[in-house]
Amino acid sequence: MLTIKCAGCKNKVMKYKKIGKGKVLKCWESKIKKLYDIEIKNNELRCKNCGKIIGDVIIDNTGENHVNMDSKSFKYTGTKVNN
Numbered sequence: 001m002l003t004i005k006c007a008g009c010k011n012k013v014m015k016y017k018k019i020g021k022g023k024v025l026k027c028w029e030s031k032i033k034k035l036y037d038i039e040i041k042n043n044e045l046r047c048k049n050c051g052k053i054i055g056d057v058i059i060d061n062t063g064e065n066h067v068n069m070d071s072k073s074f075k076y077t078g079t080k081v082n083n
């Protein structure tokens with residue numbers, strides 16, 4: 001499980017179950033286990049503490065909702081799960 005934090009203020013953003021060793025590019029709704037202090041406005045997921053945009057929220061009616069993550073706006077700790 002990864003704990004994703006805002007790169008600006010280090011506030012926790014979410015707990016995410018990342019499968020595989022690849023980069024964290026998209027966070028799928030079903031694998032987001034917890035959301036912390038965030039705000040979603042105009043389909044942008046922001047850190048509520050400092051307002052930094054962490055990613056774009058994609059509402060996908062034919063697939064799964066997810067967040068396209070901005071790699072420069074977050075850091076994470078924790079471990080990825082092997083397939």
Ligand SMILES: [Zn+2]
Nearest residue numbers: 006009047050
């Ligand atoms: Zn922040």
